[in-house]
Amino acid sequence: MLNSKASVPDALIIGAGVIGMLSALRLHQAGLRVEVLDQASLPGKEASWAGGGIISPLFPWRYADAVNRLAAYGQKVYPELAQELATNTGIDPEYTRNGLLMLPGEEQALGEEAEDWARRWQLESQALDRATLAALAPAIRGAERALWWPSIGQIRNPRLVKALAERLRRLQIPVRTGVRVDGIEQTGGQVRGVLSSSGRLAAGKVIVTAGAWTGRLMEGFGYSLPVEPVRGQMILFRAQPGWLRQMVLSDSHYLVPRRDGRILAGSTLEWVGFDKSPTAQAASLLREKALALAPGLEDFPVEHHWAGLRPGAPEGVPFIGEAPDCRGLYVCAGQFRNGIVMAPGSVALLADLVLQQTPWLDPLPYALNRTPVPASEAV
Structure with missing residues (x-):
């Protein structure tokens, strides 16, 4: 059954990792009604939980500027973000600047x-x-x-995930786990919602932050995305x-x-x-x-x-932006080895695009139909 019109969210986010939960927080703070879906039984239990938490690309000189700009943003905001989460949830993500x-x-x-x-x-x-x-x-x-x-600092991934999930809970932002998304609904080039294991779910916008599953999910939507x-x-x-x-x-x-x-x-x-x-x-x-x-x-x-x-993703540059031929369908995925450090900057860019604000950096290098960046060394 399609969710009722009164409960239709402005944005439905597919994927409850760090990027998905940060996106929900950012868009909620901008005044949007947001819901998050995840196929797992608990939020943030995939790459967001498993990584090392180093707030830097391992070999930043090997990466394109598109990666390093997002990383620099994350390095700047993580101390404040970690403190804000600790204050509002009682869960300390343990940001530590230990070099x-x-x-x-x-x-x-x-x-x-x-x-x-x-x-x-x-x-x-x-x-x-x-x-x-x-x-x-x-x-x-x-x-x-x-x-x-x-x-250079670090953050403790599992504690970051728990803090974000608790922050969303206290803000009453719905995070629905155990929900598998199977398809997308669109009419006239405009997204209308998704088809899921819980039925048809309507939404004004659909944002895919499904990590390693993004390529497969987008393929099911009829889009080829090399994640x-x-x-x-x-x-x-x-x-x-x-x-x-x-x-x-x-x-x-x-x-x-x-x-x-x-x-x-x-x-x-x-x-x-x-x-x-x-x-x-x-x-x-x-x-x-x-x-x-x-x-x-x-x-x-x-x-x-x-x-x-x-x-x-190719050259480690994530895909952030709106699908070229489907208004209201957005992706933020493909951060490869640098998901934690690039998450705040990626979400800031995504939110600017969703809210139709002037983006904080040039979105073209991250576009879903972008021209490939020059090949870097193996990363």
């Missing part, structure tokens, strides 16, 4: 390109020799030099508070110390479709890479191992 140490590796050189990038984006950057590195991070062994970005799942696996060491204070990156592997002493070690990049099963092979690899960075981790147990599906 990022980058070590050279087989895949990662730390030459002029990285330092030039930091100067261009006005990011504090320090080159460390072996003695300075040892004094700063005694748990890290074997590196002759490093690049230190002290202003695909990319599995990433993590392990978690139960270490002691303060044992490692800085985030550490070498090649595609990193360590993220949480406030309670736990240390997250990631990650893998696997194109295996929608299979998000953790594998013993990945767990062994992640432990090996973690011990190579910080041998003392051998003294701590691995407490947890999990996998998630990132929404991969």
